[in-house]
Amino acid sequence: MAAIERKITPKSFKPAGTKAKIIIQIRPVFVILCAAVFYYAYANWQTGLEKLDSKPISSFALLGSPRFTTNNDIREVILKMGELKGFFGQDIKSVREQIESMPWIKGVVVRKIWPDRLSVVVTEHVPVAIWNQHNYLSSEGVVFQLPSDKLKNANLPRLSGPDYRSETVLAAWHQIYKELKVKGMTLKSVAIDERGAWEIVLDNNITLKLGRGEWKPKIERFVTIYSQIEVPENKQIDYVDLRYKVGAAVSFIDIH
Secondary structure, three states: OOOOOOOOOOOOOOOOOHHHHHHHHHHHHHHHHHHHHHHHHHHHHHHHHHOOOOOOOOEEEEOOOOOOOOHHHHHHHHHOOOOOOOOOOOOHHHHHHHHHOOOOEEEEEEEEEOOOEEEEEEEEOOEEEEEOOOEEEEOOOOEEOOOHHHOOOOOOOEEEOOHHHHHHHHHHHHHHHHHHHHOOOOEEEEEEOOOOOEEEEEOOOOEEEEEOOOOHHHHHHHHHHHOOOOOOOOEEEEEEEOOOOOOOEEEEEEOO
16 A cells, blocks of 8 residues: 655644743733732722622620720721721721720720621720829839829829830839838839839828939838837928938928
8 A cells, every 4th residue: 555645745744832922922811810800899898898798887786894995985986987888988097096095995806797787896994003093004014194083092102204214104103012011011102213213101291312223122121210210399201212322302392
């Protein structure tokens, strides 16, 4: 049987790489098209969700047992946002940030409840001391504000100093309080100034000027000499200056 030969002419010849070249040319266009679709979806997803809402969020529930935060507090800060969007369209982050703007709020968890409600759980800073007369200090040493009418127990230690020293002052309060309690004395306030000089006040309103550096030996010195101080008639001790290496200077004021 004779072999059949087929002649390949230029017209019928198709190089193997042509299809690959076409795919390579199409691929960048496809990638750009997909990116455009994803960008459009990302940019308009919020609008799309809002179209699913039939009514705006109109109520909330304050859960737990917060000490200072009331329903009225939550209502007032949310009202500042204007009318809320619906269940799908409302951004929870903006609601949370609005509630966190109250200075005594430590953290907030906000959830949407179908069909038109919010649940709110707040964590609050709890004051353990009055700070610089007008603010408060939490147990973590955080300085914050709290309306005075919200605080039932106003009998708190009085601490003062630069805000960046708040943790240091709080720690010193605990240490000095224990030291004095063992010696039968009660601490009322602790203060530190910009130079790092300490000053404390006892519950009998005697001020102890401790200066900079270690305060413990100075307090021990005061305890030693306190009973030996002779108070003139119709006078009382105003302050005891313990910023000396030995001894102390005592100042008196008239008894009114």
